[in-house]
Amino acid sequence: MFQSTIKLARGGSVSRLFSTSQAVQSHIGSAPVFLSPEVQIEINDLLIPKIIPKGSQSIKLNKLVTIKGPKGIMDLPIADFIGLEKDESKINVSIKNDKNRIQKQLWGTTRSLINNSVVGVTDGHSSTLRFQGTGYRAMLDEVDGVKWVRMKIGKCNLQCLPIPEGITVSAPTPTLLIFEGCNKQQINLFAARLRNMHPPEPYKGKGIYFNGETIKLKSKKVK
Template sequence: MFALARRRCLQSAASTPIALSASIPTFLLPAFHTPAPRTFATTSPCHSKIGSAPLSLPPDVSFKIIVPPASGRGARVQPMSTVQVKGPLGELSMQVPAYLTINMDPALAGPTLTVQNSSDAKQRAMWGTTRAYLQNHILGVSEGHSAILRLVGVGYRASVEPSATTVEPTYAGQLFVNLKVGYSHPVELGIPWGVKASTPQPTRLLLEGPEKEVVMQFAAKIRMWRKPEPYKGKGIFVNSETIRLKNKKIK
């Protein structure tokens, strides 16, 4: 009943605010005013500028855009352009969405990406993502990406072998990573194409390759065999990964 009365008062206040202030005591007026919406942050939102930043292109890397043929009228899916990046360590390609445009003006510091509608959430998200992928490809074909795996544990060690007994090679000349991490059976993993593995120390495994996604995915696959545990600090650590130790459980 009180809610209905309050709603009627608010409707009448919107039409005749002077009459409301005259008929209601002053100390009750704040209860009939709708408060302004509050936000969690007092500062204005600041969007990332990664997408609009120019790509850093070394002189020994070629950056080529292959434009697809125009689709017929009424096509629901627009064809995507292909970017080919070639350098001393290899060649990589990546498809770019149709709403992204790459400006190759020599007057700019490097290739710059723009989107058709910067207010669209999907285009704004893929703007920075595509730019980051392209920059990783450029860095991969010029300098390469690497991942260092540390084997922490008594008797843990790794080696690179030319053959394996539990898995079959998927391409000619494939090498295999042999892990000894406390299992009774051998753990053998085939090294993906384009990735180079070496063991500078028995407890260190170095992975190198031009494509960052493939290198880090293979490192995660190796890490799955012995995830770092928080009680003794044993496991396979990738790069600068650490873990906070816990106290032993006491029953």
């Protein structure tokens, strides 16, 4: 919304708005989350609420949304100003004060987190890591009941990390890893930790690529 100031003949002024329409609400937050018949949602109070400082204000997480589906169970704590209205086929997310900046920011975020959880427990989420470079490869191993991802990425020793619970990792080829699970944030975080061990370098393009990541190669400096 734009605003201009018009000077009057007697030295006064008045502000005029170019647009008289109301502020646009969150398109993401106001969109309903559609549920499949096999998804069950429960909303309960947290026994011990969590207080998160946010600048001069704070956010109180006092409700827990439990989403159950064929792929697993997801627990999502939400703020006290978030309202949820559910029926058999969808759930609507709302906030108490649409003029509060923090509430407006978390409106769409909460709706997206709920939608990701619903998709996760029904269809699941997946991410990939692609290895590019001579001799670069990955392998899966299990030691004492703990599954590991081991990578050869241009170093003398193998780089490795244990696979967290709730994530399934497969290696259809030595240069490709596929991560699957119902928690999208957990999958991407684990994949990012592996990628950070050798991100793509800009001259030869060697490294670990996340999903469909591409880079622009630089030309070598000629002295």
